[in-house]
Structures are given as C-alpha cells and as structure tokens.
Amino acid sequence: AFFYPNTQASLLEHILVDTHGAHSSGFADAITPCTNYVSGNQSMGRTTAAQWIRVAFHDFVTADVASGTGGLDASIGFETLREENSGSAFNDSFTFFRPYVNPVISTADILALSVVMSVGNCGGAQIPFRAGRIDATGGGAFGVPAPETDIPTTLGFFSGAGFNQVDSIGLTACGHTLGSVHHGGFPTVVGPEAVSSDNLAGGIHFDTTVANFDPLVVHEYLNGTGQRGGPLVTSFNVSSRSDLRLYESDNNLTMIALGEQGTGFLNTCVGLLQRMIETVPKSIVLSDVVTPMEVKPINASLDFDSKGNLFFSGYIRILTPTPSSPPSAPAFLTIASTTPIPLTPEPAQGQSIFGTTAFYPFATKVIDAGSFAHFSVTGHGSHITFPVQTSAFVVPSLTSVSSTSTTILNFTVATRSRVAPTVKVQVPVGQQGTLGPAIKTFDNVAVNNTGRKAGYELWAGSVDVGALATGALSVAILDGEGKEVDVGFF
Numbered sequence: 224a225f226f227y228p229n230t231q232a233s234l235l236e237h238i239l240v241d242t243h244g245a246h247s248s249g250f251a252d253a254i255t256p257c258t259n260y261v262s263g264n265q266s267m268g269r270t271t272a273a274q275w276i277r278v279a280f281h282d283f284v285t286a287d288v289a290s291g292t293g294g295l296d297a298s299i300g301f302e303t304l305r306e307e308n309s310g311s312a313f314n315d316s317f318t319f320f321r322p323y324v325n326p327v328i329s330t331a332d333i334l335a336l337s338v339v340m341s342v343g344n345c346g347g348a349q350i351p352f353r354a355g356r357i358d359a360t361g362g363g364a365f366g367v368p369a370p371e372t373d374i375p376t377t378l379g380f381f382s383g384a385g386f387n388q389v390d391s392i393g394l395t396a397c398g399h400t401l402g403s404v405h406h407g408g409f410p411t412v413v414g415p416e417a418v419s420s421d422n423l424a425g426g427i428h429f430d431t432t433v434a435n436f437d438p439l440v441v442h443e444y445l446n447g448t449g450q451r452g453g454p455l456v457t458s459f460n461v462s463s464r465s466d467l468r469l470y471e472s473d474n475n476l477t478m479i480a481l482g483e484q485g486t487g488f489l490n491t492c493v494g495l496l497q498r499m500i501e502t503v504p505k506s507i508v509l510s511d512v513v514t515p516m517e518v519k520p521i522n523a524s525l526d527f528d529s530k531g532n533l534f535f536s537g538y539i540r541i542l543t544p545t546p547s548s549p550p551s552a553p554a555f556l557t558i559a560s561t562t563p564i565p566l567t568p569e570p571a572q573g574q575s576i577f578g579t580t581a582f583y584p585f586a587t588k589v590i591d592a593g594s595f596a597h598f599s600v601t602g603h604g605s606h607i608t609f610p611v612q613t614s615a616f617v618v619p620s621l622t623s624v625s626s627t628s629t630t631i632l633n634f635t636v637a638t639r640s641r642v643a644p645t646v647k648v649q650v651p652v653g654q655q656g657t658l659g660p661a662i663k664t665f666d667n668v669a670v671n672n673t674g675r676k677a678g679y680e681l682w683a684g685s686v687d688v689g690a691l692a693t694g695a696l697s698v699a700i701l702d703g704e705g706k707e708v709d710v711g712f713f
C-alpha cells in the first residue's frame with residue numbers, strides 16, 4: 224500500500240485528523256466529550272483527557288537531560304506499581320492505547336499524541352506533533368514530585384528534565400487546568416467527603432471548568448475564586464499543598480505573569496507541553512511535524528481482482544479547513560497519463576477541529592503497470608501528484624490474519640522480478656511488566672511461488688506469531704539493501 228508522506232506520518236495523521244464521523248480512528252472517542260471517562264463508569268469522577276496529560280508528565284519528568292536518558296519513552300508502563308505513580312490513570316491509558324500501537328507507531332508516540340489531542344480537542348491550542356519515539360524496554364529512573372515533596376526536591380526533579388523554576392510553575396499550571404485530585408489514590412490530599420454516588424473516586428477539580436483547557440486555574444488561584452487553584456492549593460493537609468508551595472516559591476511572580484497573559488496562556492502551554500513531549504532519549508531523532516493533509520490518499524493499494532486483473536483502489540480524502548463549507552466541487556484522479564477519472568464522494572463526512580473531510584473512493588484497472596509511476600488528484604483548486612512504485616506489493620486480497628489462541632498470518636506478495644523476495648513481518652504483542660506492546664520481528668520469512676497474475680510472480684508465506692497480536696501487524700517487502708519497497712498493515 225502507498226502511504227503519504229510516509230507510513231508513520233500517514234497513520235498518525237489519521238489518528239490526529241480523522242476524529243469524528245466517517246472513517247474515524249476512534250481514538251478521540253475516549254475524550255469526547257472532554258468530560259468522558261473511557262475506562263469505567265461515568266460516575267467515577269475521572270476524566271480520560273486529564274489522565275492522558277498526567278501520564279505523559281509522569282513519563283517525562285524522570286528524564287535526565289544531562290545524560291540524555293528517559294523522557295517520553297513509555298517507561299511509565301513498567302512503573303505503575305511505584306508509589307509516585309499512584310492512581311488508575313497509567314493502566315487506564317495504556318489499555319486504551321494498546322490497539323493503536325503497531326510496528327511504526329510506538330506507545331510513546333501515542334502517549335505524546337494523546338497530550339496533543341487532549342489539549343487541542345478540549346479548548347487548548349494545537350501543539351505541533353513529531354513522531355519517532357522509541358519505547359523503553361523496562362522501567363526508568365524514579366523522581367516524580369508528589370503532594371508532600373518539598374520545593375528543592377520538586378525543582379530538582381524538574382531541573383533534571385530540563386525545566387527551570389518558571390517553566391515548572393507554568394507546566395504545572397498548564398497540566399492542572401484539566402482534571403482533579405481524587406480521594407481514591409490521594410486520601411491525604413482529598414478527604415472522604417468528596418466521595419458521592421456520582422463521584423465515586425472522590426475527585427475535586429483543579430478549576431471550575433474541569434474539562435476545558437483554559438487559563439481559569441490561574442485566575443481562580445490568583446483571585447481566590449471558584450476552586451482557588453484546586454486541592455493541591457487548598458488541601459486540609461498543609462503538607463499536601465504542593466501547588467501552593469510551588470506557585471509561592473517565587474512569590475507568585477510566575478502565576479501573576481501567566482494571569483496577565485490572558486488567553487496567551489494557551490500558547491505558553493503549547494510551548495511548554497511541546498518541550499515536555501519532545502524530551503526524549505538523546506539517540507532519538509524526531510520526525511518533521513505531522514500536519515493535516517488537505518489531499519490525502521488513504522488505503523491506496525494495488526491488488527488483483529477475481530479475474531486476475533491488476534487494480535489500484537483506495538480513497539482520496541479531501542480536508543476543507545472550514546467546518547461549515549464541505550467540499551462540493553468535482554475532483555478527478557489521473558493514473559499515469561490516461562484519461563482523468565471523475566471522483567464522487569461518499570455521503571458520510573468526517574468532522575474534526577481541522578475541518579470537514581470528504582472521502583472519494585476509487586478503483587481502477589491498471590493496464591500497464593510498467594508505466595504507472597504516479598497518480599494525480601485534480602480539483603478544489605489544486606493538482607497534486609503522488610509517486611507510486613509497482614515493482615512489488617503485498618496483495619491485500621490474498622493476505623489474512625486469524626487470531627484464536629495465537630495470531631496466524633497468511634500472506635501473498637507479488638513481484639515483477641522472478642527472484643524470491645525478502646519479506647519481514649512485524650507484530651505488536653503483549654509483554655511482561657507493562658500494558659505497552661513489544662514488537663516481535665520475523666526476518667526473511669520463507670515464501671513459495673504460487674503462480675503468476677497480470678505479469679507478477681506470486682509468493683505466499685505464513686507466520687505463526689506464537690502470541691496474540693495486540694494491534695495491526697505489518698508485512699514488508701525489502702530490496703537487496705534491506706530498504707522497504709512496499710508494506711501492508713493487517
């Protein structure tokens with residue numbers, strides 16, 4: 224299949240942009256509405272959007288930027304039994320993230336993306352998202368501040384992760400605009416009186432708008448109104464007032480400055496939270512920013528029909544930035560230099576904070592694979608050309624996955640060359656100690672020639688994973704240098 228601009232960016236862009244309606248990835252359902260709690264009863268008093276941000280904070284803050292270790296690496300998944308990681312947020316989040324993790328999307332990337340989406344979909348500004356984080360294979364350092372941690376220790380933890388005092392106060396205020404402190408998990412901060420039939424975990428909000436990423440927490444703290452900064456300011460237990468101690472550690476100068484920013488606070492949070500999610504081990508090079516694509520080919524793949532003809536099919540997604548004006552003009556698909564094919568959108572559209580998406584299905588016979596090196600989409604004021612390669616491809620209709628006691632993959636790849644291809648299969652599977660999957664790799668999978676179709680040799684193979692796949696697996700055809708020629712996700 225063909226992915227634009229590349230496999231990883233294409234799959235992550237799908238989660239970021241296809242949030243509601245047609246072809247949604249389902250990821251944003253967890254935080255829709257932003258008061259939602261996806262991991263249990265709505266009367267728990269918990270909110271998923273807030274949990275995701277807290278999980279990322281706990282993963283990040285134990286980074287040691289001087290030595291280039293830790294940060295956003297999903298090591299938090301191995302650290303859930305530590306006292307400093309009290310609460311259900313960590314396992315709740317990783318359980319929800321699990322099916323989205325695959326050979327090109329790490330748990331750490333999903334965790335970073337979850338912050339971007341909680342903030343961006345719940346009233347905050349858009350945090351630029353880069354991909355490429357690699358998951359840790361075990362727990363990392365200790366060092367998450369707790370409600371009773373003293374100021375030098377707290378600032379020491381933040382400073383190890385590269386955040387000075389002003390940054391730390393800002394980042395904490397940004398984080399504490401969403402969510403609550405719960406009696407269940409933090410009884411020394413919030414007393415049992417917070418528990419009620421519609422607030423079973425006994426959550427007390429940080430500000431009056433628990434599910435809005437807004438500057439209110441700063442103003443309520445400064446003005447002594449509403450939640451007055453929340454339980455970590457007002458706790459009955461003086462030693463649990465960590466936010467009060469932190470905010471007062473520079474005589475409230477930073478909080479006053481944040482208050483004076485008005486809605487500019489949201490941009491301050493973008494800067495701080497982007498730095499937080501981009502704190503990664505030094506060996507990692509993050510990708511370019513994953514941006515919403517206005518014209519995006521989706522599931523664009525070569526395949527054979529029942530008569531053995533070569534077909535090219537998929538969808539063109541057109542994103543119109545203004546949610547109120549869905550695309551109406553016609554669009555055309557041109558393959559190589561043949562006649563343009565008119566495209567008709569499906570009736571169902573998608574909606575997101577980036578605009579409205581319309582999906583134009585296509586399926587067209589490829590007469591001469593040898594001259595098919597690109598296709599183009601014309602319409603909506605643009606003409607965009609996308610490259611393709613046809614030397615080899617994973618055949619979707621001849622590939623299947625079954626999961627009973629173990630996951631079994633049966634695949635077919637097609638090559639124009641008569642030489643048996645090199646095939647690599649990667650599968651996300653469960654691992655000990657964390658709910659974040661590990662990736663199991665099968666190199667050089669044996670293939671057998673099963674005949675010819677439309678000028679291609681067919682090669683079949685199979686893999687018994689020996690475990691259950693937790694998400695999509697990948698089948699890749701590699702060239703002589705080990706470079707990926709084509710990949711399919713199943």
Ligand code: HEM
Binds near residue numbers: 269280465
């Ligand atoms: C001195 C620093 C900090 C301390 C001591 C602290 C402590 C806490 C505690 C005790 C809770 C309650 C958790 C629960 O009951 O489920 C909490 C919630 C939360 N924290 Fe912090 N925090 C700090 C900084 C931060 C930072 C920097 C962020 C993010 C940038 C953050 C994000 C959150 C969020 C979003 C929640 C709400 C979670 C929910 O509603 O489930 N915190 N924090």
